[in-house]
Amino acid sequence: MEAFLPPLESAKFIADNSKDVSVDEEGARRVAESLFDKVSTAEFGLEGWKSLHELNPQSASKEAVAWVFLVDTLNFSFWSEREEQKYLVKYKGKMYSGYWSLCAAVNRALDDGIPITSASYFATVTLDQVKHIFRSDTEVPIPLIEERHRVLNESGTVLLEKFGGSFLTCVKMSKGSAQKLLHLILENFPSYRDEAVYEKKKVSFYKRAQILVADTWSVLEGRGDGSFEDISSLTIFADYRIPQVLVHLKAMKYSEELMKKLREGTVFQSGDKEEVEIRGCSIWCCALICKHLLELYEKRGQDMRDKINAVLLDYYLWDYAREHREEMKDIPFHQVRSIYY
Numbered sequence: 001m002e003a004f005l006p007p008l009e010s011a012k013f014i015a016d017n018s019k020d021v022s023v024d025e026e027g028a029r030r031v032a033e034s035l036f037d038k039v040s041t042a043e044f045g046l047e048g049w050k051s052l053h054e055l056n057p058q059s060a061s062k063e064a065v066a067w068v069f070l071v072d073t074l075n076f077s078f079w080s081e082r083e084e085q086k087y088l089v090k091y092k093g094k095m096y097s098g099y100w101s102l103c104a105a106v107n108r109a110l111d112d113g114i115p116i117t118s119a120s121y122f123a124t125v126t127l128d129q130v131k132h133i134f135r136s137d138t139e140v141p142i143p144l145i146e147e148r149h150r151v152l153n154e155s156g157t158v159l160l161e162k163f164g165g166s167f168l169t170c171v172k173m174s175k176g177s178a179q180k181l182l183h184l185i186l187e188n189f190p191s192y193r194d195e196a197v198y199e200k201k202k203v204s205f206y207k208r209a210q211i212l213v214a215d216t217w218s219v220l221e222g223r224g225d226g227s228f229e230d231i232s233s234l235t236i237f238a239d240y241r242i243p244q245v246l247v248h249l250k251a252m253k254y255s256e257e258l259m260k261k262l263r264e265g266t267v268f269q270s271g272d273k274e275e276v277e278i279r280g281c282s283i284w285c286c287a288l289i290c291k292h293l294l295e296l297y298e299k300r301g302q303d304m305r306d307k308i309n310a311v312l313l314d315y316y317l318w319d320y321a322r323e324h325r326e327e328m329k330d331i332p333f334h335q336v337r338s339i340y341y
């Protein structure tokens with residue numbers, strides 16, 4: 001059976017054949033120029049993963065790696081049909097939305113003595129227990145609760161059967177290769193196989209698998225078991241926020257027809273042509289921004305390959321999107337209910 005194209009090659013193929021989404025090379029260059037001075041700030045550095053985000057683990061322990069695995073197994077589909085009615089979680093007096101509501105619920109459970117990050121617990125956790133752990137502080141429940149329960153049981157069982165219940169064991173088996181870890185995740189954890197068919201080609205995005213490698217690198221601070229010498233081989237993580245910010249920054253464009261569908265709140269199916277083009281062009285667009293950024297420094301005689309990569313660009317753009325929610329409200333994000341992102 002023909003293999004799936006890896007994410008970067010998939011992205012190039014999709015961008016070259018895309019009808020409703022286009023990457024603006026000039027726009028990508030301008031974004032790179034606008035990021036030039038940001039590269040050396042905390043918002044662009046690996047340290048920002050902990051220093052800028054209070055809900056993230058602050059240690060580099062085995063438990064912190066287990067936290068990352070659990071959260072990235074559930075790191076999908078937080079968007080709500082109506083902005084004013086959404087899933088929120090209150091934790092230590094603060095309300096969290098979106099991805100951060102997931103982290104808040106996990107930390108709330110841990111504070112309540114529920115060992116939610118332990119494989120022996122989530123391998124057999126019941127649907128009712130999952131509903132309690134991820135209960136909402138509004139009328140709106142967390143989306144896809146049944147799917148979350150299923151992937152928890154599935155992933156916990158695999159961790160117990162193949163890795164002694166510890167994701168750190170899986171990380172150690174990768175021997176410092178991000179690509180090896182990515183493939184161990186894809187081979188063993190079915191819910192991470194984020195793939196599609198586009199123009200008769202089998203393409204991949206592997207958003208959760210790649211962000212799991214990236215967040216493992218971040219929580220281990222790029223050291224010890226987390227010192228991946230090929231971390232730059234990862235692409236950005238094709239979610240529903242990065243495309244929004246790329247269009248906002250004019251590095252990517254939608255056709256009038258697609259913009260109309262998005263504005264009408266069309267809910268697409270995972271694998272639809274429009275969804276594949278949005279996700280593939282986002283990955284390709286960010287690869288160009290990275291390339292231009294590196295070239296800008298090269299012209300100044302600086303080799304920044306250990307400071308500029310798709311992971312750090314992604315984290316920066318994703319945080320930017322959260323901080324500029326108001327300014328970006330006229331740029332719709334594509335709505336798909338999926339366990340992949």
Ligand SMILES: Nc1nc2c(c(CN[C@H]3C=C[C@H](O)[C@@H]3O)cn2[C@@H]2O[C@H](COP(=O)(O)O)[C@@H](O)[C@H]2O)c(=O)[nH]1
Nearest residue numbers: 049075076077078098099237239240241242315318341
């Ligand atoms: N491309 C990309 N997508 C990311 C993340 C993260 C969280 N990572 C942060 C955590 C620690 C690091 O510091 C990262 O900053 C979540 N998501 C996706 O976004 C969507 C949720 O959006 P909203 O509804 O607005 O919360 C959903 O698809 C979720 O899967 C990222 O980093 N990159």
